[in-house]
Amino acid sequence: MKYKLIYxxxxxxxxxxxxxxxxxxxxxxxxxxxxxxINPEHPSLxxxxxxxxxxxxxxxxxxxxxxxxxxxxxxxxxxxxxNVCSQQPIx
Numbered sequence: 001m002k003y004k005l006i007y008x009x010x011x012x013x014x015x016x017x018x019x020x021x022x023x024x025x026x027x028x029x030x031x032x033x034x035x036x037x038i039n040p041e042h043p044s045l046x047x048x049x050x051x052x053x054x055x056x057x058x059x060x061x062x063x064x065x066x067x068x069x070x071x072x073x074x075x076x077x078x079x080x081x082x083n084v085c086s087q088q089p090i091x
Contacts, residue, residue: 003078014083018084018085025063028066032060057070068081069083
């Protein structure tokens with residue numbers, strides 16, 4: 001079953017700005033979104049729920065250094081994209 005990706009206005013603005021700074025990941029980013037739309041549980045995405053203040057959000061990986069945070073509604077088959085960001089270093 002195909003999922004519906006919902007791009008919020010704030011996400012579109014953040015993604016454009018982010019991808020302008022990181023043009024080297026545009027093709028990986030697009031591939032990640034295609035996989036997410038087809039199968040959010042695909043192993044390459046490394047889908048996981050976040051913790052702490054962001055516990056209502058999930059994250060998927062674009063590559064080892066970049067990820068997308070998202071609100072994830074499986075019941076409705078909608079995936080709401082929230083942000084695209086660099087992976088934070090583990091302290």
